Amino acid sequence: xxxxxxxxxxxxxxxxxxxxxxxxxxxxxxxxxxxxxxxxxxxxxxxxxxxxxxxxxxxxxxxxxxxxxxxxxxxxxxxxxxxxxxxxxxxxxxxxxxxxxxxxxxxxxxxxxxxxxxxxxxxxxxxxxxxxxxxxxxxxxxxxxxxxxxxxxxxxxxxxxxxxxxxxxxxxxxxxxxxxxxxxxxxxxxxxxxxxxxxxxxxxxxxxxxxxxxxxxxxxxxxxxxxxxxxxxxxxxxxxx
Amino acid sequence: xxxxxxxxxxxxxxxxxxxxxxxxxxxxxxxxxxxxxxxxxxxxxxxxxxxxxxxxxxxxxxxxxxxxxxxxxxxxxxxxxxxxxxxxxxxxxxxxxxxxxxxxxxxxxxxxxxxxxxxxxxxxxxxxxxxxxxxxxxxxxxxxxxxxxxxxxxxxxxxxxxxxxxxxxxxxxxxxxxxxxxxxxxxxxxxxxxxxxxxxxxxxxxxxxxxxxxxxxxxxxxxxxxxxxxxxxxxxxxxxx
DNA sequence: CGAGGGTTTGAAGTGCATCAAATAGTGTGG
DNA sequence: CCACACTATTTGATGCACTTCAAACCCTCG
Numbered sequence: 001x002x003x004x005x006x007x008x009x010x011x012x013x014x015x016x017x018x019x020x021x022x023x024x025x026x027x028x029x030x031x032x033x034x035x036x037x038x039x040x041x042x043x044x045x046x047x048x049x050x051x052x053x054x055x056x057x058x059x060x061x062x063x064x065x066x067x068x069x070x071x072x073x074x075x076x077x078x079x080x081x082x083x084x085x086x087x088x089x090x091x092x093x094x095x096x097x098x099x100x101x102x103x104x105x106x107x108x109x110x111x112x113x114x115x116x117x118x119x120x121x122x123x124x125x126x127x128x129x130x131x132x133x134x135x136x137x138x139x140x141x142x143x144x145x146x147x148x149x150x151x152x153x154x155x156x157x158x159x160x161x162x163x164x165x166x167x168x169x170x171x172x173x174x175x176x177x178x179x180x181x182x183x184x185x186x187x188x189x190x191x192x193x194x195x196x197x198x199x200x201x202x203x204x205x206x207x208x209x210x211x212x213x214x215x216x217x218x219x220x221x222x223x224x225x226x227x228x229x230x231x232x233x234x235x236x237x238x239x240x241x
Numbered sequence: 242x243x244x245x246x247x248x249x250x251x252x253x254x255x256x257x258x259x260x261x262x263x264x265x266x267x268x269x270x271x272x273x274x275x276x277x278x279x280x281x282x283x284x285x286x287x288x289x290x291x292x293x294x295x296x297x298x299x300x301x302x303x304x305x306x307x308x309x310x311x312x313x314x315x316x317x318x319x320x321x322x323x324x325x326x327x328x329x330x331x332x333x334x335x336x337x338x339x340x341x342x343x344x345x346x347x348x349x350x351x352x353x354x355x356x357x358x359x360x361x362x363x364x365x366x367x368x369x370x371x372x373x374x375x376x377x378x379x380x381x382x383x384x385x386x387x388x389x390x391x392x393x394x395x396x397x398x399x400x401x402x403x404x405x406x407x408x409x410x411x412x413x414x415x416x417x418x419x420x421x422x423x424x425x426x427x428x429x430x431x432x433x434x435x436x437x438x439x440x441x442x443x444x445x446x447x448x449x450x451x452x453x454x455x456x457x458x459x460x461x462x463x464x465x466x467x468x469x470x471x472x473x474x475x476x477x478x479x480x481x482x
Numbered sequence: 483c484g485a486g487g488g489t490t491t492g493a494a495g496t497g498c499a500t501c502a503a504a505t506a507g508t509g510t511g512g
Numbered sequence: 513c514c515a516c517a518c519t520a521t522t523t524g525a526t527g528c529a530c531t532t533c534a535a536a537c538c539c540t541c542g
Binding site for chain 1: 306361371383385
């Protein structure tokens with residue numbers, strides 16, 4: 001399980017890559033354990049690698065001149081990042097930092113680039129992934145525009161619930177501060193909004209553990225402000241490939 | 242100029258398509274003139290075609306159950322939409338409506354799909370376009386998060402200025418109401434924010450015409466809240482292919 | 483000219499941010 | 513194992529930006 005090749009083979013996105021590609025990855029990729037806070041690269045850096053997360057969490061973000069930052073995305077095991085630099089003259093379009101101790105694999109972008117160029121199936125898989133991401137972002141924009149803070153938290157919890165084993169008990173995967181920025185709000189607002197969500201939907205909160213009492217009540221509260229096509233409740237069907 | 246084939250040939254995105262594809266498009270595509278307000282398709286509809294805009298403006302949006310809508314994008318001549326349905330089981334992920342009288346070309350999605358599958362260069366061009374769009378959306382999210390209403394308007398004006406001939410005189414391409422929703426604000430807020438922008442940066446407003454007196458002042462005001470890598474001023478270099 | 487939207491202006495309300503301070507949690511060295 | 517330091521989280525008080533509701537104005541087009 002711990003060899004890089006098999007890690008790649010198990011990902012849908014790489015299911016059609018050539019044996020050559022896998023062997024090159026096996027030889028050239030490097031797996032690293034990085035602690036929380038480690039900066040992987042900065043926006044604008046020359047891009048030599050793309051990255052695959054095996055475990056932990058990574059935060060992608062951009063910073064303004066005055067120091068405030070916009071979260072682009074927060075990723076975890078099985079997800080890749082930095083690959084779009086192929087289309088950006090090999091400069092990363094955002095910065096990346098480890099949000100929770102992570103094991104990440106560095107892979108030369110050149111390998112991916114030539115594989116995409118020579119293997120049409122991989123290019124198509126990539127296109128599919130991009131389309132999925134695009135939809136994900138559309139949704140994110142919609143959420144920011146139409147949902148208020150408690151609703152966004154509810155939606156976030158529902159998605160966590162769907163990916164976990166026990167549908168009703170959720171463990172926040174990282175800092176509440178980071179959840180707040182992921183959802184585009186201040187930590188104080190997050191704290192207050194979570195309390196309000198508790199009052200409205202009867203969830204139980206204990207530190208970083210949340211228990212959903214009534215999933216229908218929660219989704220009714222959170223998803224009423226979502227577009228009719230994508231109730232949060234059905235997100236799983238939409239998100240999985 | 243009025244034949245569909247040459248319209249396609251002039252688009253960067255289709256510069257590598259096969260002669261077969263162009264001929265099929267010539268035979269099977271239909272060009273239509275549609276008036277403002279015409280609904281082209283609704284979110285969830287079965288997707289048979291993708292669309293190319295030759296002139297006018299088209300609004301992409303999604304609606305919530307309670308009737309409020311989220312603008313996905315607003316497109317004009319030379320841009321395509323509906324093509325992502327290829328990756329969505331041939332159901333449109335948003336609704337489309339003519340925002341200003343438009344000439345649009347309907348092209349069977351099946352043609353594009355097989356061209357992408359058989360012509361790797363086209364798949365790569367598509368990937369590039371998707372990557373560009375992704376970046377565009379990242380930027381949009383950042384703007385919504387970090388810029389206030391007057392700054393967002395300023396940024397919008399700067400982008401319009403760059404695409405026009407006369408850098409200093411801008412004509413709003415559509416309703417102020419629509420500009421407002423494009424920028425994620427109410428029409429009233431737009432009106433007031435534009436007034437404030439006038440006070441702060443010395444632009445002159447006359448109906449739907451705006452004259453920029455000092456472009457540096459405007460970009461200093463608008464772009465101070467953007468990430469350091471993408472000052473609005475340099476957007477053109479980033480956006481063009 | 484009159485009807486109908488689009489646009490502006492005013493007044494009031496709301497949600498979130500900000501500032502400040504208290505409290506809880508976590509890891510450290512003694 | 514405790515005390516300390518440091519950070520995360522909560523709570524309170526206040527301010528601001530944007531929304532909402534309402535009304536006036538303006539423009540265009542039949």
